Amino acid sequence: MGSEEPQRRKGTEITQADYRALSQFRYLIRRFLEFSQNAAKAVGLQPRQHQALLAIKGFPDGGLVTVGDLAERLRIRHHSAVELVDRLGEAGLVERRHSADDQRKVILILTQRAEALLAELSAVHLDELSRFEPMLTRVLSRRDG
16 A cells, blocks of 8 residues: 655645635544444444445445455555455355456455345445535535535
């Protein structure tokens, strides 16, 4: 995982409204993450487990997900992703299968239990996002409010 260097906007002055918008945006992110962590724990999952299930289910273009893909999506090291997948497997949430195209490649598949938990969590997350949407819209458009 490489870190990307932030790019500074050249020739533009940062205003007090910019600071307020950034502060409010980070606050809203923290509120949503706190909500998400509590929702995951309420159904018996650790937040990182929920994140992993969502990353697998929501992988771009519905593609097959490897441990390396999961590590990238969660922004964690490969060995940490292996440990997470091991715990998900022990909990009956993820199965490892060899790719039909390349037997050396291992694909991660959600179990029915994982699918059910993820559907339940996703429904409440989408509901919460709908409550956050007006606040996010204001922040992203840099309107006070």
